Amino acid sequence: MQRADLVSLFAELRTGEPVIVGPGTTSGALYQADHRAPTIYNMDMGYATAICLGLALAVPNERVVALEGDGSTLAGLGVLSTIGRYAPPNLVVVVFHNGVYASCGNGLVPTAAAATTDLAAVARACGINPQHVVVVTTLAEARKALSAALTEPGPWVILAHIEHPDRWTGGRPLPRHDLVETAVAFKREMMDRGYRSGGQAS
Amino acid sequence: MAPEDPSSGPGCARAVHAALRAGGVNFAVSLPDSVLHPVDRLLEADPGVQTLVCSREDEGVAMAVGAYLGGKVPVALMEGSGVGYCGLVLARAQIQRTPLLLLVSHNGALGEAFDFHGASRAAAEGVLRGLGIPYVVLTDRAQAPLLVQQALITVLGQKTVVGLLVPPYLFAGG
Numbered sequence: 001m002q003r004a005d006l007v008s009l010f011a012e013l014r015t016g017e018p019v020i021v022g023p024g025t026t027s028g029a030l031y032q033a034d035h036r037a038p039t040i041y042n043m044d045m046g047y048a049t050a051i052c053l054g055l056a057l058a059v060p061n062e063r064v065v066a067l068e069g070d071g072s073t074l075a076g077l078g079v080l081s082t083i084g085r086y087a088p089p090n091l092v093v094v095v096f097h098n099g100v101y102a103s104c105g106n107g108l109v110p111t112a113a114a115a116t117t118d119l120a121a122v123a124r125a126c127g128i129n130p131q132h133v134v135v136v137t138t139l140a141e142a143r144k145a146l147s148a149a150l151t152e153p154g155p156w157v158i159l160a161h162i163e164h165p166d167r168w169t170g171g172r173p174l175p176r177h178d179l180v181e182t183a184v185a186f187k188r189e190m191m192d193r194g195y196r197s198g199g200q201a202s
Numbered sequence: 203m204a205p206e207d208p209s210s211g212p213g214c215a216r217a218v219h220a221a222l223r224a225g226g227v228n229f230a231v232s233l234p235d236s237v238l239h240p241v242d243r244l245l246e247a248d249p250g251v252q253t254l255v256c257s258r259e260d261e262g263v264a265m266a267v268g269a270y271l272g273g274k275v276p277v278a279l280m281e282g283s284g285v286g287y288c289g290l291v292l293a294r295a296q297i298q299r300t301p302l303l304l305l306v307s308h309n310g311a312l313g314e315a316f317d318f319h320g321a322s323r324a325a326a327e328g329v330l331r332g333l334g335i336p337y338v339v340l341t342d343r344a345q346a347p348l349l350v351q352q353a354l355i356t357v358l359g360q361k362t363v364v365g366l367l368v369p370p371y372l373f374a375g376g
Contacts, residue, residue, distance in 0.1 A: 047260070058229065195273025197301065
C-alpha cells in the first residue's frame, strides 16, 4: 500500500473531521489530495496525537483524527497511555507505518517499530480496546478500518503499513498554506461550529 | 464554618482557583506536583473545569493546545522540570497563537531548599526566557489572584502563553 493511495482513501472518506497531521510527507500528500480548513499540517514530531487527544476531549461531538508516522508515534509514545486512560470515543489515530525515519532522515534508518516494538501491542497494553487497535496492510483493509473508525465509537488506533520508499513524481509534496494560516483557519472553522474560547476573537 | 484566611496558603490556593475560573479557565491539564497540589485539587473538584492528568508535561501542553482549538480556555499545571520538556511544543503553541496559562512550581530565587530541584529551577525560567514567553513569579499571597486575573487577560487578549511561577511557600500550610 502506497502512502499516496492511503491518503487519497482517507480524503475520500473524510467528511468534516478536524485533522492534525504529523511531520513529513503525509502532510503534503493530504494537502494535495484535499485541503480543508480544519487541518493543521506538519505538527511537530510526537505531538499530533496529543493535540488531537485534547481536542477530542474538548469537543465530544466531533470526530477528531490524527495522522501520524511510526517514528513520530514513538516520539510521543506516552500519549497512548493517556488515550487508554480517558478513552475518548471520538478520537482516531492513523499511523502511517513505513518502519523508517523518512522525513527526518534519509529514509534508511529503521524505527524501533520496524522490528522490535509492536505498536499495536503497546496500544493494547495502554488500555485501548483491542478491537479498536487495527493493523492494516492493504487498501481494502484500510477502507474497512477507516470506515469503522470514522463512524463507530473508539478511540481507534489504526496501524497502516505502507511501502517505503514513496513513489512520487515531481518531488515530495508540500502544503501551500503555512502553519500559521492553517492554525488560524482551523480555529476559525471550530469557532464557526460554535466552539468559542472567549476573549475578543477566539 | 469560619471563612478561610486569604493570607494563608490554602486561602491563597482558593483565591487563585477563583481567579482562574473568573478569567474563563475551563480546562486544566496537569502532571501532579506537590507545590501546586492544592490548586489541582480545587480544579478537580470544580464541575465547571475539565481536568486531566497527562503522562508528561509536553504532552499536557499539546493537549491544552488541542483544547483551545476546541473552544476551551486551558491552564497547564506542572513542576518546573516539566517546562524543560516543553520547549518545542511551547514554541509551536506560540507560533499558532495559542492562549495558554502555565502554572509552574519552582523558580529561580525564592524558597528552593533542595538540591534536587536545581535542574527544575534552571529549566523552567530558562525555557520561558529562551522562547520569549512572559512570566512572573507569584511572590505575594495577597497579590496572587490579581496576577492570575491579569495574566489571563493577556493570555486571551494577545493569544499567547504566559507563565506564572509559584514558589514553594505560596500554597503551603493549613
